[in-house]
Amino acid sequence: MSYEQLRDAHALAHPTESAASVISAASQVHHFLADMTEGTRVVTYDPGTREYLIGRVTGDWYESTDDEVSYVRPVQWYGAASRDALPTDARARLGAGTTIFRISEEVAAELARAAGVQGWGGAPQVQRTSGDVQVVENSRVDETQPVGLDDDARAASAEDGIERIKDRVLDLEWDQMEALTAGLLRAMGYYSRITARGPDGGRDVIATPDALGLESPHIVAEVKHRKSAMGTPEIRSFIGGLRPGDRGLYVSTGGFTRDARLEADRSNIPVRLIDLDDFVRLYTDVYDRVDEETRALLPLVRIWWPA
Template sequence: MVRAERNGRLFDAFKEKAVVAIGWPALGDLSQAKSRKAISDALGKVYAGAKPQSQAMAAGQLHRFVNEMAPGDMVVTYDPSRRVYLVGEISSAYRHDTSIDPEDTQVRSARWHGEVSRDLLSVESRNSLGSISTLFRLSNEVAAELKKALSGNISPPTDITAPIGEAAEDDVFENMASRAHEFIKDKVNALSWEEMQELVAGLLRSLGYKTRVSEVGPDRGKDIVASPDGFGFEAPRIVVEVKHRKGAMGAPEVRSFLGGRHPQDKGLYVSTGGFTREARYEAERANIPTALMDLDDLVKSLLEQYDKLDLETQQLIPLKRIFIPAWS
């Protein structure tokens, strides 16, 4: 599968000029780059400011396009406006060509066989073809279904298969949500201790509290105090300890935190490294209401309250809202 740029911008050019093309134009001609390492080295020189992960992904896609694809290989591109896949085969070696598009100069010729409506494909195939990568390999099952649809030997999914389709899409959406949740956890975990403290304070403010954040240094077991008035005079007075480090907090740490609390206090202990079973037991039998919040709990609360966070807190973990279909 070769994407025709964002929103299928190059779909008509691909079809009319019988080509597929990908970007990274500043690299120039890659005919002599016979290995992934050679391409990676070139990327490192020309796109030095790119993130290492982005460079690695680009090197893999370019190597596949320049060195691994071969005449006769099946190739597919997509027009999102018409919801059709253009199916064909590679018909030439790689070449550098600026005449197709100035941004997509890595080119191969293609022999197109026809179009397939997305609506003819199974949910599983549609999901597989939904990757946002510039170039990716199709599974044998998806390739076979596209060929079958191209030959006219396939019917649109019927209502009989709808429940199966819904279940399959639910699985995909659940997987997407799970992956996004893990990426957000990675971002949160990469914060400094001071930023983590500000994130927790911002979360409490989104719940209607005013917060006081301790200066760096001895804090007598508290990092944040949250209360309706901001001074801790009005109830509830929530005392927060933030531990941002590897390794689970144990019972001794929780006991130490609880030891300095007043009878009217509420306790919140945040540990991105988690808690031992003994620590959780210690919190359960504490003489004041005490909640333990690990990284997973923190991210769940962050997502629930994100729209209510102040701008400074949102800037610590910038997120973008996306929409997916929901079954009624």
């Protein structure tokens, strides 16, 4: 089908969608079906690991056996570029990679450098396919087509904002991260305090429902502000330090290994693991209730969008 045929078919199948939304959807499908070919360079962003994976398409599209409405292109991946290893300008241009946009040759070269892949640079274009975000080169899309200010565009802008907030969180010092965690708990309705410096047995922040700390449950939070993922030994040690009636909260901006999450699931005491993505989304959810002291650590600006 041509782009025009895809556009008309989508409009017929979704009569309540706006014209801009129809154009956006048809363009994405046409990119996937017609513009991506064997050998096309691609990139997909993983917000969990904050990495841009780079590779090349190795074949034609096919229908997924797992989902009758999902279509896939096989890709050979060559390496991963950490978002944290990219210059600020490149991170700003890439965002969360959830909409179709053209990236510059300079940004493509930065991705290749950060991933340690030689000869991959060029002028690709970002493309969404089957829920993933990929970079496509040699696109034939008419760049004069309007981009829809619809739900997809709003969601893309929101995800880009989340990634930018993560960048700011990673720039904080370890003690500021503890204070931010305490502020988050206060915004969620708890009375929280940071424990005194020194050996704390995994008790960086304590939160309770009442100001005196007499009511249960006691939320005991461990805060690790580093790039490496927490493993099973760290989670096991944290759980071992919890007392009857405690509730464990482990915040790790570097995330957790799969085994660490399994260890938390097996705990007899309720334990919640929060990685960087979880933390930022919780923070944005309760930002209206965040106190001024905490806002000074991580100030946000609300962006209004036409309904």
